Amino acid sequence: MLVKNIEQKIKINKAVSIASILFSVVIVIVGFVFAYQLIKDSRKSLYVIDNGVPILIKQTDELLNRPVEYKSQVELFHRLFFTLAPDDRYIKENVEKSLYLIDDSGKKEYTNLREKGFYNQIISGNSLVTVRADSIKMDLPGKKFIYYGTQMINRKNSLIMRKLITEGNFEDMIRSPNNPHGVLLRNWRILDNSELSNKAKSNY
Template sequence: MLVKNIEQKIKVNKAISIASILFAIFIVIVGFYFAYKLVQDSRKSLYIIDNGVPVLVKQTDELLNRPVEYKSQVELYHRLFFTLAPDDKYIKENVEKSLYLIDDSGKKEYANLREKGFYNQLISSNSMVTTQSDSIKIDLERKKFVYFGKEIINRKSSVLIRKLITEGYFEDIIRSPHNPHGVLLKNWRIIDNSEISSESKYSSF
């Protein structure tokens, strides 16, 4: 009887020891899992400086956000390239910012407009140019975009509205301060820039 009791106690102790070891391993695995998850979540947290104030933002899945960033890049490029004031320095600064977002096709169009005297006409006529984006179509398979909008030329005596339809392609690149979306527009061209309307600012009597 004594021997059987000792054997039974040994078995019980052995079972408790094994259970304790398994439980300890389980705790370690759970600890590692939560630590890994915490590190992953912390990597998704970013601080953006907004007027000198750090603001906490969360990164979302890049694949889900990418189509939105493509559209945003296309809209940003057109806004910079076509928002013009009757000031040569302002024009150069805006165009320079836009050229970080596009390949040589943007520089070629800028040179083309300069040669035609477009910017000089704006300055001499004291005109303002702005754009209005209507829609942007993105073809993810072909990595192609089509931009639909309007170009509004505000002159002293009239407001001229032109259709603005362009197309091009896009490529993923490394993000940088000059190109925060990490998207490079390529082979861009203007398809339609025809006049829609011209309205005089002064009523005729």
């Protein structure tokens, strides 16, 4: 009887010891995971100095923001490329900025418009050209986009509205000061730039 009691106690002590060891291992693993998560989250916290005042900001997951950056890149390129003033220097600066965001297809379209005298007409006619993005359709798996916008040409005696539909591809690249989104547009072409309206301005 005494031997059986001793054997039972040994089994109980053995089970308690094993359970204690397993519980300790689990606690240690949970502690490591929790500490790693805290360190990971702390690295997402940055302080930015604004006029001498430190402001806490949070980094977000790059992959979550990527679709937004793709669309923003498409909008930014079209805004830079098609926002023109009757100033040769202004036109060149805007176009040069836009060409950092696109492959040779942007340069080809710029050369085409220049050879047709489009920019000379803007300057000689003292015109102001702006563009408004109506919608941007993104095909993320296929890395394609279609841009739907309205182009406005404000001349001295008339206001011309033109449809602007373009398409192209996009791909990831290294971020740089000239391309902060790290997105390069490719195979870009204008599908439709037909005139919507041409309204004469009142002289009064």
